[in-house]
Amino acid sequence: MEEAVCLFNEGLFFEVHEVLEAVWLKEEGQVRLLLQGLIQIAAGFHHLENNNFKGALSLLKEGREKAGEFGAVCFGLEMDRFLEKVKACYDSIEALGRDAFDRFDRRMIPQMRLLDPGAIPARPDR
Template identity: 40%
Template sequence: MEGSPRDRDENGRARNARPRDGLGRPLPYGAPGVERQPEGVPRPPDESLVEAQRLLDDGKPFHAHEVLEDAWKSAPEAERELWRGLAQLAVGLTHLARGNAKGARALLDRGARSIEPFRAEPPHGVDVGGLVDWARTATPAPPRLVGGTSPS
């Protein structure tokens, strides 16, 4: 819509400043929301995995996706598809939690395809096999990113 103001970050890039709920859905301006993850934060891979797992454990897959997306954007070329796939799995889980089965299925399938090539030699201890198997069955609770399954 021409002439409408757009939310911008400190660098002038378009960024929706509306508060968000725990699943990343926009709330009305002024409503209390969940603190958003800072964007563009470079973290070592292990730190990215720990932070994303913490957010998943807290029921915030949308926010975990933001952490994984930062890792994807800063990863070496050889690992970009792994991080992109992990971010897609988190978005798929977000759609699943929001009740959007069709969107969840699409993102979970895409994420599983992206990380599948890493199954034989998973970097950073990522449980690629467990994640791929989970994504293909689309259960609501994902296994842990690194080793084993989620706590019951």
């Protein structure tokens, strides 16, 4: 998770997707759902960078909905504030519309905060 947080905060959204997907494939239950939401959020911002309006909106919304099922801090990640900022990005992109979303202020993209790396549950085989 620490690597994914660093990559996300550097704006390397495709790489976040790759790192988290490798973990997601091995996980089950709630961890899997959280990872899927974070993957979708990263992919949404990747689509934004590639001028894919529909893909950006769709994945930001789906990812936020999945990741929003967890508490304020989940698996060491500060979720509430992060997801509020993802929603603000979504709202801004949607308001700009397909013809003007390239004017989205990318400084709005939130940073992820890993508050407690030890809170991430270890898999039994580790």
